Amino acid sequence: MNKAGERLYNGLIKENPTFVLMLGMCPTLAVTTSAMNGLGMGATTAVVLAMSNLIISLLRKLIPGKVRIPAFIVIIASFVTVLQLLLEALLPELNKALGVYIPLIVVNCIILGRAESYAYLSPPIPSLFDGIGMGLGFTFALTCIGAVRELLGTGAVFGYSIMPHSFTPIGIFVLAPGAFFVLAALTAFQNFLKITGAKAGKDVSKIQSGCSEDCMNCGEKGCSRRFYDNETNMEIIDLEKEEN
């Protein structure tokens, strides 16, 4: 069971999808207006991630390589639909708050990325734990960002007011612009770690700044293959083709 523990640690800390890999930024920005919404979105994504990883890993020998992306998408979309119906029935308020972002979990590049780069290549049990680890990492990150925004924007966390009365809420943090500012601060901190880490001679290649260079990975190829060249601005190199 060591492998399982290692996958959990990897997803939660070492390759945290939000804080380290900077994947799936759309839902991260959109639903983190409060800690509760962040937690709900994270948990929903985590369940989809774990289940789709498990099923894709079980089916990996049956899915032909050429049609794997459409196959992944159908599997992921099925789980998203199941989850959406469950939320509608059990937690209608959360479902209403998250709205269109629940079905949009289908195009969250964390899920397709893990399917492509881990689950399709690995046995079921590690894949399941990889999904759980990544999902928990995502949930943790969304809850943190949601808590910070809720605290600054309303002075409360999870609806409990914890700031002193003299504190004036900075309302803009729960509105759309606040999301951009929080993410800007986060990426700046990441850059800072990267720069100081590189000076100290550490390996910082794992830390990515999401959409800065290689966001085009989020295209239909999943997160690992496609490369959009910013220098020439016109060239898309399919890494897979080059390898063959």
Added chain:
Amino acid sequence: MTSSVKELLIILISSSLVSNVVLSQFLGLCPFLGVSKKTNTAAGMGTAVIFVITLASAVSGIIYKYILQKFHVEYLQTIVFILVIAALVQFVEMFLRKAIPSLYEALGVYLPLITTNCAVLGVALTNVQKEYGILAGIVNGFATAVGFTISIIILAGLREKMEHNDFPESFKGMPAVLLTAGLMAIAFCGFSGLL
């Protein structure tokens, strides 16, 4: 379900400016941040997005009304829409390459990038959620894409201007772009009084 001209106009303004797809709904952030280094590439991406989203909302609207609703399988919308959109983009790419090479030259490289762009699926799902008819859905799709194009071109213009500005080391690159986007989002908040 026919919509009056006034309703369509309201949809047009609210989807393109008031609830801008990138700056207030956070859909399509990837191309917004990734392809906004130069104004001409940003304009190319914007045009491709207008083309694809308008087409996709027409097709998904028709499929929803005449297939999903007819057979009472509305719950399949997410699966059906994502597959239809992915297939549609591939088809459009092949069609343009054969039939209109000049347009393909201009838009071709952007098309594969839009396949799983969350804005495309987002518009199709919003159309269903808000119970827009087919025409209103197409208008909503077009307006959303125009909103995307407006904001990506503005961002690209700002990025060209601030390329050689002096930022603190840690804020160079993505953080500066995100701050710019945040300020743009504040500016776009001003449109909320419009309706």
